[in-house]
Amino acid sequence: MDSMDSMYDVLLQLPLFQGVSRAKISELIEKTKFHFLKYKSGEQIVSKGEECTHLKFLISGCVRSEMVNKSGKIRVSEVLCAPNVLSPNHLFGRNTNYPSDLYAVEETGIMQIDKQTFIRIMQDESIILINLLNIISRRSQKSVETFLALSSGNVKERLAFWVLCFTQRKSIDVRVICKQKDLYTFFGVQRSVFMNALNELKEDGIIDYSTREITILDREKLKAILTTDDDD
Amino acid sequence: MDSMDSMYDVLLQLPLFQGVSRAKISELIEKTKFHFLKYKSGEQIVSKGEECTHLKFLISGCVRSEMVNKSGKIRVSEVLCAPNVLSPNHLFGRNTNYPSDLYAVEETGIMQIDKQTFIRIMQDESIILINLLNIISRRSQKSVETFLALSSGNVKERLAFWVLCFTQRKSIDVRVICKQKDLYTFFGVQRSVFMNALNELKEDGIIDYSTREITILDREKLKAILTTDDDD
Structure with missing residues (x-):
């Protein structure tokens, strides 16, 4: 019983x-x-x-x-709890x-x-x-919704879009494990532009990063980048 | 009967x-x-x-x-047949x-x-x-699979990834309706880099384009960009 x-x-x-x-x-x-x-x-x-x-x-x-991913250069990792x-x-x-x-x-x-x-x-x-x-x-529905929420396509938005596409709603400790160089090449932007975006996200308490990985501290906040940005 | x-x-x-x-x-x-x-x-x-x-x-x-999309600047359109x-x-x-x-x-x-x-x-x-x-x-499964197939993240791959995420497997006449300027800004690359990618895709018979839209002529061929690229 x-x-x-x-x-x-x-x-x-x-x-x-x-x-x-x-x-x-x-x-x-x-x-x-x-x-x-x-x-x-x-x-x-x-x-x-x-x-x-x-x-x-x-x-x-x-x-x-x-x-x-296929080249083996970018890993995306997340933790799911019971x-x-x-x-x-x-x-x-x-x-x-x-x-x-x-x-x-x-x-x-x-x-x-x-x-x-x-x-x-x-x-x-x-x-x-x-x-x-x-x-x-x-x-x-996730990928279509993130598309609809995109506005400017700046690096922060693109990073958010990209991470949200591959990770689960309730996951914690989401990490993108990748050399910084491979990542800004992947996003097609200059190092300085990419680092500015990372620093802004870090200041907002959304991510932390080292030379080898980006840790998403708050997936919900990352999502808010896509849905509350009020440009035109 | x-x-x-x-x-x-x-x-x-x-x-x-x-x-x-x-x-x-x-x-x-x-x-x-x-x-x-x-x-x-x-x-x-x-x-x-x-x-x-x-x-x-x-x-x-x-x-x-x-x-x-939210800014109203990018439209994605496709045709589905019975x-x-x-x-x-x-x-x-x-x-x-x-x-x-x-x-x-x-x-x-x-x-x-x-x-x-x-x-x-x-x-x-x-x-x-x-x-x-x-x-x-x-x-x-689509967005995870397209991630796994990404290798270099060059403009052609990113465009392919992006279009495949929002469109259906059996759709025809897929169009991205958008000013060229808004699109290369969105992808975060220079005009010349973007136009080179478009021209290569056009030569391969995968797309056609005008100043106002890109037409995907063959979604399956676009997919092949992600899955057969043999760089490292």
């Missing part, structure tokens, strides 16, 4: 199960095979390119996600391989459900279906 | 109904209220900001979609308003199903549910 209660609490925390009744969750717990996995700090959870066959829920701890769901938009679609490496940042618990079982759950319970559609749709 | 057959053909053409059996489609046709709408060439189908309450299928003709589905990723998610204006380019037919009915259809038939999840997931 006790473990049933804690299971119920875990599921209720997850955005995907929001709004589902206690009775329905009990039924799910009885009928469904949930797999629980534990990872130690630093342990790899997923390798880039690995097939996404299960929906993985982050139920305790935090996970670092790391993507690297409760959350890992790469829900890679279970379906043309590309069902994980786009990034995932590592446990601390002692981390994952609960996973295989794809077929999850499809059955969605068919059985419309709230869960709608929750997943909301989560995936939200992600697909 | 005849109209039943043609209805069957129409539904089978749509990516969302791929793989669904004839028997299941017959059952759907009987049980579901489909709404059919006809538009004349030039007529507006959807206004930007309008609430997305129905899933709209493009069953005949072509539709132009037009988005404009069979297709319009903004399936805006029926759910935080933002359920259409991000763009949609106009009929020629005599155009739309079939629509309201959201509640469509949810019921997905619960009833897993193939349709999986088809929708595939379509939306595919869109949400």
Whole structure:
């Protein structure tokens, strides 16, 4: 009875199960095979390119996600904390391989459900279906919305646009790991222009930076650059 | 019987109904209220900001979609032809308003199903549910994939990245409508650098351009810039 209660609490925390009744969750717990996995700090959870066959829920701890571009020169990294769901938009679609490496940042618990079982759950319970559609749709709307919010296209805006496109809404400790030179070349601007933008962002408490990486201190504030800039 | 057959053909053409059996489609046709709408060439189908309450299928003709950024200086426009589905990723998610204006380019037919009915259809038939999840997931994967494919970040790559982020896989006649000056300012490069990139893309048959707009002649070729560039 006790473990049933804690299971119920875990599921209720997850955005995907929001709004589902206690009775329905009990039924799910009885009928469904949930797999629980534990990872130690630093342990790899997923390798880039690995097939996404299960929906993985982050139920305790935090996970670092790391993507690297083709040249290998630019890495984008972010941390997701429980409760959350890992790469829900890679279970379906043309590309069902994980786009990034995932590592446990601390002692981390994952609960996973295989794809077929999850499809059955969605068919059985419309709230869960709608929750997943909301989560995936939200992600697909991101790039269009950031485009609509662009105004001047100055370096700060472009950096914000670019970082927001690849990172999740609830992620923390977002890092762009890259030599400064590669980054201002990538953005096609002179060093001085790029450094001015970085310094302004740092003064506003939005980022910090070293010669090798930029840390986004506040993703929401970074977003505000795109949405509140009031030029023409 | 005849109209039943043609209805069957129409539904089978749509990516969302791929793989669904004839028997299941017959059952759907009987049980579901489909709404059919006809538009004349030039007529507006959807206004930007309008609430997305129905899933709209493009069953005949072509539709132009037009988005404009906040400053009003940059417009991105594309044409989608039947069979297709319009903004399936805006029926759910935080933002359920259409991000763009949609106009009929020629005599155009739309079939629509309201959201509640469509949810019921997905619960009833897993193939349709999986088809929708595939379509939306595919869109949400786009920005991450284009990031992974970036190598040098030269102007051609950045233009490709940028256009691919906002346009659909099967769209034709993609246009970026913008003064050249606003565009090279936006990309943060000098006029000469920008014009060189445009000229190279034009020579390769990927785009054409005038002082007021860039036309993407071949979206697939534009994509190849990101995925086949073999620098380091």
